[in-house]
Amino acid sequence: MKLGAIGDDFTGSSDLGLTLARGGLKTVQYVGVPSQPAAADVEAGIVALKSRSLPADEAIAQSLSALNWLKEQGCTQFLFKYCSTFDSTPDGNIGPVTEALINALETSDPVIVCPAFPTTGRTVYQGHLFVMDRLLSESGMENHPLTPMTDPDLRRFLGLQTQSPIGHLSHAEITAGNARDGLLREAAGGRQIVVCDAIADQDLVQLGKAAKDFALITGGSGIALGLPDVHGAQPGDQDKWPGVKGPVLAISGSCSTATRDQIAAHKVTGGSQCKVLVDDILSGAVTVETTLDWAQGAASMPLVYSSDDPAAVKVAQARFGREKSATAIEGFFAELARGAIKRGFTRIISAGGETSGAVVEAVGAEALRIGPMIDPGVPAVQVEGRDLALALKSGNFGAEDFFFKAAAILEGA
Ligand SMILES: Nc1ncnc2c1ncn2[C@@H]1O[C@H](COP(=O)(O)OP(=O)(O)O)[C@@H](O)[C@H]1O
């Protein structure tokens, strides 16, 4: 294995898997730290964790354990993948995990911090993160149920999470061909962790080249665009995707704007829907079994969702607590996915990073094979060795027709 990646969530890790696989690296996404060595032909391994919203010390412990396993597989370069909207809080976990990885690798190389993913509208300019034409803090991410993002200045926000000073590499330096020199200058000046501008794919490719022999890179999936080339791979055909036939169930715990639009579109195009409320889950008024009965009898593709607008989410959180609401919903969806598989569902579409993490852990997947792209950042994946296909969608990704399109691609269309 050449490249070892640590993903802080499952959707983000499959997003990264798509970028690496399309770049020609034989890539496998592992669910948690594997207990076995990787197969000999794997060139890029992604250890997907559900560490984004854990207390920082737990996120660090899991990330270091992933790092150790990847080192044992012979990796020479490591990538810490987080969200293109930099989902984190003033306490972490991007800063603390990055610092822990630097210490464990005993590296003094510059470390890129770059969440840019221009294909999906995430760009970094003058150290600030934009989503399309909005600053991060005005993009809807300021209302995220777990990691509300209210500061678009990555240097300032990351500075709250780290002990070390934060550097900056400007877009002007990248386009002038000075990315590597600029990174080395920042590190030599005591700013080893460097927020990098990037507004187009080409900038990300330049950053990948500039960091070709640096031990650690961090970023969104976009930062991996240049890495297959650095590691000697050629973009090529991915393995053929046969798809998995059989019943499909869609689940959504994502309250992001894009997901809520997709839910509306699913309804307009004839999808069957069942909304579950936090109160009903906690009181037992809604159960996994009755929901699955409904799904099996649904006239069209069934979608079970808790997704709601920011005002309704605030009401639920004020009543039950942020953590308790999230845990109740994630637990419900985890059981729903497990129960669905027992009842013969073979395709599961899950919207939301935390939600998908709960679903993937519940279905007992150990490794995921990366299939074709459904929408930018979202591949179809197949659970290794099983007739089970999944689509793990980041809340913010996907076109309006995502749910029906995903169902078709999962079955090989
Ligand atoms: N109606 C709701 N009220 C409160 N919290 C909710 C509600 N619906 C979902 N959540 C929680 O919000 C979080 C959404 O995060 P996530 O699944 O990562 O979606 P996204 O990818 O859009 O960020 C999850 O923890 C989920 O359980």
Ligand SMILES: O=C(O)[C@@H](O)C(=O)COP(=O)(O)O
């Ligand atoms: O980089 C991204 O935006 C995604 O890969 C990702 O990490 C998404 O996270 P969720 O929105 O929590 O799914």
